[in-house]
Amino acid sequence: MSFDVDVTRRLGDVQVGAAFEADDGLTVLFGSSGVGKTSVLNMIAGLLKPDWGHVRVGGETLFDSAAGIDLPPEARRAGYVFQEARLFPHKRVRANLLYGRHEGAALDIDDTIGFLGIGHLLDRWPRTLSGGEARRVAIGRALLSGARFLLLDEPLSSLDRARREEIMRAILHIRDALRLPILMVTHDPEEAERLGSRIVRM
């Protein structure tokens, strides 16, 4: 069991939450905008504390309100790729990629840079990157941080068709070759059908 999630949190007047279990592969969190899909990712990554519930990934408990477990974000080893890439503007691409790097990480740097096709960007500043380039760098940065699973927030939004294909190929590579569990948020049914081995509706 890769993801075992059951969380709720009240945000203003709305109750946001999700409950699902998923095996290896890519799980799609699907729903129209505004239902709180990003909040669920934040709760799994440890950036938003659920009022109640549990988050288990790959058998390890990251959060459990009943047991009083709440790992800080830096201990969860979530590879979180935000919708806006959130690259550090004061660091070049290379330093961004290596920010979360530590000894004994499983992924090889050159391989990762290679399959993402970002080798020519290493000395650039984030503000000079296109949307698709920034997103690939953000995926690389998350992978190289020693992530045990990936959280992708609308990874294909606001990109043209060619860029979408590039990112999609990268995601499929991560799913099939690197075999990392992925939880991906989208509101596009076509993406959900094509990529998801399991679809959770919110």
Next chain:
Amino acid sequence: MTSGEYDAAMTLTPEEWTVVLLSLKVGAVAMAATLPVAFALAWVLARGRFPGKVLLDALVHLPLVLPPVVTGWLLLIAFAPAGPLGAILADGFGTSVLFRWTGAAIAAGVMALPLMVRAIRLSIEAVDVRLESAARTLGARPARVFWSVTLPLSVPGVLAGLVLGFARSIGEFGATITFVSNVPGETRTLPLAVYSALQRPDGDAEVFRLAMIAVALSLVALVASEALARRSGRVRHVL
């Protein structure tokens, strides 16, 4: 005026050099001592949520709105040998800052504090907290997030605050003369020297020379802080 007379009128006397160097020393020491305090206060005011925040904000801004003479008088009471801070210095270190250049630096630092806190606070508030949460998910503990993300991104504001504060320190008059008097070579900084020269019938040339130095220093500071502010605006945007 012959060229010899012109040179004599435009050349600083040794006493005036002392004034200029003392002013730079007072300004530099005031900045070095005030910066950590200003940063801590700016951080607390930008990020903290606690009762009494409005009061702290008002206290920090007090030197900006109080008559400087009153600030100087308050410092004098605090640092007098029997005052709360003066007693600590006297008993603990056998020293005093009254009539000393260190006192002038304290006055300058206190007067510069509000300006520095404002500039630094703005730049801390402009740091995108979403970048900080991204750093957390990449495995960085809060201390590393601060040193690697928050601080570098607020550096332009810190530098702008330093420049403004330095200029303010160099220009400090009222609090300094009230607190540590006008002692040549010790507390007579640039504005105090201008004031003294104005009291003398033959002081015109000296006033002119010192005033030109003040104008030059202030212009450099303003241009530098403007350039830094513009840079901080460019760094602020986030992909």
